[in-house]
Amino acid sequence: MEQKYCQSCGMPLSEELYGTELSKGKNHEYCIYCYEKGEFKQPDITMEKMIKACVPFMVEKGMAENEAISLMENVLPNLKRWKKD
Numbered sequence: 001m002e003q004k005y006c007q008s009c010g011m012p013l014s015e016e017l018y019g020t021e022l023s024k025g026k027n028h029e030y031c032i033y034c035y036e037k038g039e040f041k042q043p044d045i046t047m048e049k050m051i052k053a054c055v056p057f058m059v060e061k062g063m064a065e066n067e068a069i070s071l072m073e074n075v076l077p078n079l080k081r082w083k084k085d
């Protein structure tokens with residue numbers, strides 16, 4: 001199966017990381033950290049704040065901070081939540 005990524009924060013999704021809907025279903029576009037019980041956990045967060053929130057986790061996994069920031073800056077604008085069309 002094709003690897004899916006959270007359309008809000010860009011993390012790779014797996015069965016246990018899918019967001020949840022109010023009706024017990026799973027949301028296959030967003031992760032549990034971004035989307036729970038049918039709504040975004042931080043509905044007012046901006047893309048810039050999302051990048052700042054995610055970078056420390058990526059650094060923890062061994063990525064250089066500037067590398068993590070530039071990766072996020074490339075990936076996030078293409079995700080469904082942030083895409084402007």
Ligand SMILES: [Zn+2]
Pocket residue numbers: 006007008009010011030031032033034035
């Ligand atoms: Zn997410």
